[in-house]
Amino acid sequence: MRAAPIRRSFVQAVMEAWSGGAGLLLPVGFFSGTAMLVPFALGSAPDVLSDIGPGMLWLALALASLVTLERVFQADLHDGALDLWVQEPAAISLVALTKTLAHWSVSGLPLVLLTPLYGLMFQVPPETTLPAMAAFGLGGLTFFLWGGVAAALSASVARGGLLIALLALPLYLPTLIFGGLTVKTGFEDSAFLFLLASTLFALGVAPPAMGAALRLAAD
Amino acid sequence: MQGHGLGAVRGERILFSGLNFTLGAGELVALRGVNGAGKTTLLRQLAGLSQPQAGRVDRAGRHHWISHNNGLKAHETPRRHLMHWARVWGSSAGIDEVLTMLRLKRPADVPCSLLSAGQKRRTALGRLLLEVRPVWLLDEPFNALDAEGQAWLGTLMTDHCARGGAIVAALHAAAPITPVREFTL
Amino acid sequence: MGHMWSVLANPHRFLGFSRYAVPSAYSLGLILFAWSLYQALWRVPPDEFQGGDIMRGMFVHVPSAWLCMGLYLGLAVASFVWFIWRHELADVAARAIAPVGAAYTALCLATGSVWGKATWGTWWLWDDPRIMSVLVLFFLFLGYMALRAALETRQSAARAGAILAMIGAVNVPLIKFSVDIWASLHQGPSVIRAEGPALAAVYLHPLLIGFLGQGLLVSAMVLTLMRAEIFSQQADRLMARRLGGG
DSSP: OOSHHHHHHHHHHHHHHHHHTTTTHHHHHHHHHHHHHHHHHHOOOHHHHHHHHHHHHHHHHHHHHHHHHHHHHHHHHHHSHHHHHHTSSSOHHHHHHHHHHHHHHHHTHHHHHHHHHHHHHTTOOGGGHHHHHHHHHHHHHHHHHHHHHHHHHTTTSTTOHHHHHHHHHHHHHHHHHHHHHHHHHOTTSHHHHHHHHHHHHHHHHHHHHHHHHHHHHHO | OEEEEEEEEETTEEEEEEEEEEOOTTOEEEEEOOTTSSHHHHHHHHHTSSOOSEEEEEOOSOEEEEOSSOOOOTTOOHHHHHHHHHHHHTOOOOHHHHHHHTTOSGGGGSOGGGSOHHHHHHHHHTHHHHSOOSEEEEESTTTTOOHHHHHHHHHHHHHHHHTTOEEEEEOOTTSSSOOSEEEEO | OHHHHHHHTSHHHHHHHHHHHHHHHHHHHHHHHHHHHHIIIIISOOBGGGTBGGGGGHHHHHHHHHHHHHHHHHHHHHHHHHHHHOOHHHHHHHHHHHHHHHHHHHHHHHHHHHHHHHHTSSSOOTTOHHHHHHHHHHHHHHHHHHHHHHSSSHHHHHHHHHHHHHHHHHHHHHHHHHHHHHHHHHOOTTSOOSSOSOOOHHHHHHHHHHHHHHHHHHHHHHHHHHHHHHHHHHHHHHHHHHTTOO
């Protein structure tokens, strides 16, 4: 199989995400805005912040995945691009995976890169920064994969946003648990391995499900 | 391309059943029928987008698919759209020549969200020129085109059939082209 | 078994079979359920270790927890059968199982909550892995129903529902494992393990009979909904023919 279709679908999706969301400004603004509200909602005592901060960022990441993915496959369905992709000999599952990765790299990856900054703001001990970045990276990727399945299933639903959340959130639970533990315990603990395993599991299972759902949406 | 005993159901309503369809080289078949008769559904089954509820479709070679929503992304310009699919298909067609033929030289770098319906339709039709494929499946291809565009597309379709290609198109009776055969649903 | 399945996969045969199966399952289920309730409420001695008289709720709660798992398994199997072999009846079954499953998970959470209040002193405990697993099942059932309701045609609802149910089913073990890990970190020593020592036979028999009774009632409910679905499909077809659509 040729690599060009996969490469092109990645480029197209990144450009779509970039142009639709004012580039990196939107995700960075989203995460920073969420972070800014936390001290005002929950108190600014340093020990409270370092307890609550990572959890808030997990929620922000989960919300970012849901909000971003709502439009991804729906737009493809409405502008007719989905028809063209489904007819390609390149497996639609791979194209869907590529698109999901592209949107994660625009809307999920910024949180990973900004983690040291948020760590400072939330009085998180510096030695947990690296595990936190790894956890947000893997966890965010898993959120986007399961969110992508939910989004592909509801692509033909006119106002699919709430439906996507209802379908995807139960599937986010293991990642949230293992990811939250990884931020606390670091790489030494088995939680990181479980997080890695659940990400690999999602990488294996989610793409065929997205492919089947997109074929259905195009039908 | 052949369809054997095709059937389609929407909800509980049977659109068509036991439908046999043959398309030979050089043929231009016009699909006719009232709104809701299943023209688009039949085209989508021939294209492999819809699973027939009954029967099967045999295809020889690849086809081009032009639907009423053109397949353009809002952020793409006509040039980017054509370049994108040329690269996906590994086609070496000259994008500038294609844009000239489509008379899209001037708006070639304007995002599709700002183009008129006719310009969007021309951009989508440009995909037909990127790669030679024996079968074209067109859903109301003349929609949104001006008189000059309609004449150009008519010639393009006739030429394709003259070279041994085949076309199935959902067409209004007013379309400026004479089909070889009509197929009424 | 294969032969029986193919016989029942025919809607007409199914209607004929279920016409007698539904009332029998309802009556037998009610009798067994009533007997187990009678045993539970008046006959068996209260177990002080399980919180005294409140443990009598176990005879409703524990079977409902087992049935929740069973119903989701049933949904996943029916979805799989439909997805691979396109047996129409499998989709009818999947569609019928979902609301019963949602109701049963809700029942399980409610009875568990009452029991929890008596034994743990709180209505709700985020650290209990069983509560969390059933809660996730509840959301999986709700999501399945919401997705089906949102899609326009019966065919697309069936396909999307099948994909979702299978994805949910492969995730359930992972979810179960993760909430177990979560609970093992949070559970304090003061929390009473609900299993306690191995169950005495005097409790086990009413429990198993009660499970059988509730299982029969659940099957009867699912079969009833399946019959209703088949009738409504037939009605839709008649209506379409009247309107001249096919």
